[in-house]
Amino acid sequence: MTHPLLEGLNPEQLAAVTLPPRSALILAGAGSGKTRVLTSRIAWLLSTGQVGQPGILAVTFTNKAAKEMLTRIGALMPINPRGLWVGTFHGLCNRMLRLHHRDAGLPEAFQIMDSQDQLSAIKRLLKSLNLDDDKFPPREVGHYINGNKEEGRRPAEVEAWDEHSRQLRAIYEEYDRQCRREGVVDFAELLLRCYELLRDHGPLREHYQGRFRHVLVDEFQDTNRLQYRWLKLLAGGGAAVFAVGDDDQSIYAFRGANVGNMYDFQRDFAVDTVIRLEQNYRSHGNILDAANALIGRNRSRLGKNLWTAEAAGEPIRVFDAASDFEEAHFLVEEVRQLERDGLPLGDIAVLYRSNAQSRVLEHALFTAGIAYRVYGGLRFFERQEIKHALAYLRLITNSDDDNALLRVINFPTRGIGNRTLETLQETARVTGTSVWQAACSGGAGRSAASVARFVQLIEAMRATAANLSLPDIIRLVVEQSGLLQHYQSEKDGQERLDNLDQLAIAALTFVSENDDDATAFLAHASLEAGDHQANPGQAALQLMTVHAAKGLEFHTVFITGLEEGLFPHDNSLNDPANLEEERRLMYVAITRARRRLYLSLAQSRMLHGQTRFSLASRFLDELPQDLLRWLNRGYPAVGAVPHSSPSQVTPASRRAPPAESGLRIGQTVEHAKFGVGVVVDYEGQGANPNVQVNFGAVGIKWLALQYAKLKLLD
DNA sequence: TCGGAATTGATTTTT
């Protein structure tokens, strides 16, 4: 008689769930029941009495995943969601730092800056240091600071070789000082500070090491170096680490994710058990065969082969469009047909490599009257009006938050201009205080009265807020700050007003689920900016980047823009490691589909205001051709699709092609040395015409026609 | 202090 928790698990899943308390690596392929294993494991450990709820620590990357894990454990057994430490790396670090803010050297009500806030903090700092932002672009400085933090390096540990790097280090140092003065931490700081807290406080470290006997990590391939070190420290007392991940789905290296952690983990934790979950419960055979064949081209991988008990299913449909416009047209027609066949729109996803691609698709869908939803825009807590309202709330909680103050001191406008602000900031800098303190001490010149009024406004709000619940404080802030009035008089302010109402409702929900504490709510706003990912069951076609589709599945998936230079992207063509990441990205895209998969490409596409001609993506060649069904081989076979005439395509083509060469823009050609390419442009008519050819990975080259010996291919 | 013009730069982005 098997335990009810273990029913229906396949042998590998069963082995993973019931592993003895040692560290193990679970290689969980796409659609292999990863979350089920993770949640069953926790429920198993608890229900067999191997560990109590306080002994569990489970880490995920997204709030969504954390929430789902809690829900699913809760469905398996009664739990106390607040007693279980299940959350994101940042969420858990925040939790720990709140509990031990004193040991961590943080003020009790420290605030969390999101990426936007961090960038404005850096801009502000650079300005106050009088550094020109040509030499120090704020984005790069941010990258530098975050990069160092993620390697665990404080300014003192950073190496500097020349003047420039010394200055960067000085900026980093000054940035840290500014954050400390304002009582704010950025995302990376949350992790680093927590790491240092455990590293430098023996008793505390031993307490947590003794407490968390089982540490479970989701999406392990996405951990960065600091997160890995944090885990190592936390599990240093002999905890069993259950690391679940898939190296083939590592697509965030550009953000610091380090797949190498999977190798290091096996070594550092003396892992002797690696379990592969290879049975896929999602897709039909052909889709998996394609995915396996593609990812098999990657050299650096731990190795894994997905299989399914399902049938082979349909072939993979491929459409070769002449233009991005035509690709969009194809999508519309195909989606219409699917809809007629009774497939809900919400079960169809349209994936692309880069956000800019959605434009043409959206236009076509809109014209055709097909409901669609694009994922990836601003999230709720990132909206301007929400950030404004929260800035007032922040100021009430911690007036030294310069970011918050500068955001709203003149919004809505109250006659405090740039000049005044610069004076205030300068005073603050010289005296080493916050702008708020500078504002309180007067001396703002002509605008002194306006500044004093602002200070009074905030003080008055703070006094009133002391007796109010959080949702009421929000309503108070929105009204007293003048935001309400401002948006009422703005033409399209209604949506913003609705969002501000939503904010009060969000606060109400938060208070009922957690506690009535402004600081906690502000942390929540920074750490959970709102839903970004698609939710199942919506009556609209789902449009998103491949990155955004990770972890999701759909009955039907369209992967669009399969062209060299786009997918794989230009910037990844030269580096084999980057190219492998692009291939993993394609692998992720393919494995989103349950039943039907479409691949499409456009021979020409508007990019940065120019028409660009490209070859078909190498990923198409890397798929087993017998799995593919080309819908329009021998184009133009598909009728009724308007064909953009060359004269509208590019100014270059208005020029006549070199006589008798047989060349035209978009023509596929082969060169002895550079291989296959597409003609992009030509110039010169007379004795020695030149052609410009896009050879994909090799690059775009000008060739003298008379020597190039181009072979025409289509 | 504001609005229009010029300039710039454009993969992906869980927190």
Add this chain to the structure above:
DNA sequence: TCAATTCCGA
């Protein structure tokens, strides 16, 4: 192309 940012004049 197109949007975000910066610049400049009233």
